[in-house]
Amino acid sequence: MLQKKICMLGGFAVGKTSLVRRFVQSIFSENYLTTVGVKIDKKSVVFPDKTVDLILWDLAGEDDIGSFRVSYVRGATGLVLVVDGTRPATLAVALTLRERCEAEFGAMPFILLFNKSDLTDRWAISDGEIDELKQRGWQIYLTSALSGEHVDDAFRQLASMVAK
């Protein structure tokens, strides 16, 4: 049994919870997010030689970076940064959150998800911007919680990164 603690970070209403709702095992209600500030889900990624259980800590999304509970990230091996593709500001939020985590616990593998890719008419992130981030060697996916597009790929990628 190989498990890894993964934290999902992102601004308010970027769709973290919807993103995992359909693709993960969950026993806890979403009330936990508002009460405890965190909800735990599990995503099992099966590789030919092993199965990696990603224990996903879905942290309550907040635009107020100050109230972010860094302590929840302790012991995590990877991050899932989620950005709302229709709101450019959420990118900055995601990056700031990541910086705070790295400042606290050191660098760790992450994937960057531009969510709500189905809302093409309201899409606000330019391809150039995405390309530039990709240039840094970052793993970036355009996902849609609605269609499930690239969600599995993204988790599979992260699993392979953390299980090395």
Added chain:
Amino acid sequence: MVEIARNVDPDNHALYEGVPAADHRLERLRQLLVGGEISELSRVTHLLDEPEQLATAVGNVLPEATARASHTQLGEALAPAVERAAQRSIQKNPNTLTDILYPVFLPAIRKSIGEKIDQTFQSLNESLRHIFTWHGLKWRFEAWRTGTSFSAVVLKHSLIYRVEHVFLISRASGLLIAHVTSQDATSEDPQLISSMLSAIQDFVKDSFKEKENSGLDTIRFGELRLWSEVGQFATLVAVIRGNPPEELHEVIRDVLLRIHQESSRALERFDGDSSQLPGVETQLQTCVELQHMDSKEGFPWLVVTAVLLALIVAGGWYFLSWQSAHRWQAYLSRLAAQPGIVVSDQKIRGGDFYVAGLRDPLAADPQSLLPGTDVDPARVHSNWQFYQSFEPQFVLKRLSASLAPPDSVRLSVVDGRIVAEGEATTTWINRARAAAQQLSAGGPVFDISRVRDVSAEDRWQAYVSRLQTQPGIIVADQNVRDGQFYITGLRDPLAADPQSLLAETQVDPARVHASWQFYQSLEPQFVLKRLTASLTPPDSVRLSVVNDRIVAAGEATTAWINRARAAAQQLSAGGPVFDISGVRDVSPEERWQAYVSRLETQPGIIVAQQNVRDGQFYITGLRDPLAVDPQSLLSGTQVDPARVHASWQFYQSLEPAFVLKRLTASLYPMDKVRLSIVNGRIVAEGEAPDTWIDRARAAARQLSEGGPEFDISKVRDVSPDARAAEHWQYYVSRLEAQPGIIVAQQSARGGQFYISGLRDPLAADPQALLSGTQVDPARVHSQWQFYQSLDPKFVVKRLTASLSPPKSVRLSIVQGRIVIVGEAPAGWISRAQAAADQLSADGVVLDVSQLSELNLAELNQLREAIQTTDIYFSSGRVVPGPEQTPVLDRLADQLKEFAENARKAGVTARFMLTGHSDITGRETANASISAARAETVRALLNKRGVAPELLQVRGAGTFEPAVPENENSPTGNSTNRRVSVTVNLE
């Protein structure tokens, strides 16, 4: 060479002493060859030789050297020094080390103490729960047998729990390291659970800023408990169902400690791959096996038995108290149904019954109602106040007593009213009317309308016809004029007195004008009377009327016979015949001899000698002072006492009869002793106290010399009883002296004392008078009837209660009369008068003549001033204008003064404020405006200190105008817009 050798080894200096010390060439060579080394060597030597410099040098490298040293060796090398240092430090100042360790120890100590306390409570709870079960007894035995404490045994048997899950969770990442579960226990994904648990721990820690290096100790949810033990790298969470003992904490902690010992490195490096920690699950398995399932709860027989017993006892008690309460209620309802008894309060306390209330003295005795109710009389505590019931039958009784209705009047109760029927005199009717008036205040109706006033004339005619049947009275004429009665006629002085006959009738003597002429009736019985009066016949002659003739029979002296003959001659002219032929003439000598022989037969008289000389009679002899007086025997013998010369010597006769008399006189025999003569002996029989017996014995001794025998052997000594009887008599006399107490009957029988009589409720309690009389109260059986004493003192008390006289009046008793002196309102005086009338029927004088009507002149003046005051208003206004303020001020002062004076005089003054309006506007509006004006004035007067309860208001609208008003006047009459005041006295 020697030089070289010296330089190589300094010891060689000594060895080669003789060899020249220096060769400058060699020195130079040396400088050239090893000059550098020498200077370096001297520096190092200097460094080693100087401790300060050496310390500095070692200090520079020590941290580095320590870090590089082999841990084991260094630890071993340092351990003794550190121990010694610590020891030294503690010896020097223990506080330093305590301060250092304080933050480390405190949480541990705190936690340990907390657990210990929990353990204690738990054991206490369990012990209590099992004290009364069979298990409890068994376990007590077990505790005794094994020498452990009872609570420990209880805990061992009663704590039922099962460890269902054990999670070992990485502290760093919250990832699950290992999870074991007991058989048949289920749970959700343990990975998620473990993460969530650590998330919640983080949450709590963050939320409450808890810095302590521990996690959540316990989470409890219903039957389920989560116990967590926090280790250095991992947290062990046990999920327990049931009631675990506190010691389980230690067990879990031990397991966690062991895991840390065995796999410390692997735990530290744990990155989510649980295969790195293979042996952990077996360790955890030991936790899961922990359980205690002794679930057979002992049936608590002891408790059930105890509860049943308690229930039976309580039930029995409840039934008994219910039954006695039921009986008590029956008695109460019986009491309540009794007329003249009012139960005001009753309660049951501690099995005893308390009842209080009022009872009419004429009502049934509540005590006498007890038998038959099954209520124990000894447990009944009554407190009855006497009162006068207004229930018709009681009033009837009282009326019968106080009015003393004549036989011709019958009182009865009809439909709650008291009805008097029959015939009575006017005075009686008046008295009955007064009583009826007094009763009208709250009492039943007393209807006297059916009592016919027997007219004075009827009674007069009855009187006259009675007179006409009287012998020796001849009614010549009689008539009635203007309510006055006139009668004339003849009467014999010996006939009945017409005046005295009048007293027996109900004819008012003041209205009778009688004129009687005396005459001598010739009816035989009158003639007989007159003859008896004039002839004074001796005892031996008897006069009687036989067939209208007067016949004298017997013996008489010649002189008397001659006088009788003269009277008979006088009567022959028209009167009845007086026949004296039956009277025999007797001579003086004959009569003397008859007298002497009579004397001789008298006991206690001894005739010694007697003779007759020259028509004189002489007699001498002895007489006992107790014997009949010879002189008294002379009268009636027709012997002329002037011719009798007697000479009597006194002596004491020893004839038993005389001795008996003397004994009777000297011994004062008690009521209970009877003296009698039996065969010439004097015998005393009965009961007497020892003192009397002593005296009697002395008398018997004295008599033994020649006198008759005095036998007192049949007198029983009753001294104690007699003394008790004396005490009793003293008590009775004391009672008799009490006002308001009338002793009707009293007796002492068989050592018990019985007394009955009447007592006024206001009189002293006969029971209370017992104290100090030495009479045993237990032997006294009293029966007192309540009555209303007519003793003036009691009457005054009752009057004070019933009339509630004002302060200005004083009631006092003057020579047995009750006198009321002072001033009182007319209403009160009339009530007092009515009371006086009623009392007069009972023979009690209540003098109200010195009662004068309260002088109300001053009050009347003030009343006049008040009643002429009016408060005026502007049109349509209900508040008087400011110009009315002085009027209101003055009025308020007057009202207060009047009320005060009235109060002093014993009456209550009330003021009616009547509001008025002029006739403009609608009538309904005027009515309300007038009432509003009165209300306003009431408020304004109240504000000026007039008590509101003395002020009454009404609105008169336009109906009581001060001046007549013209309907066409557009503004209305200002004089009519007013509030007037009237004064009423109550």
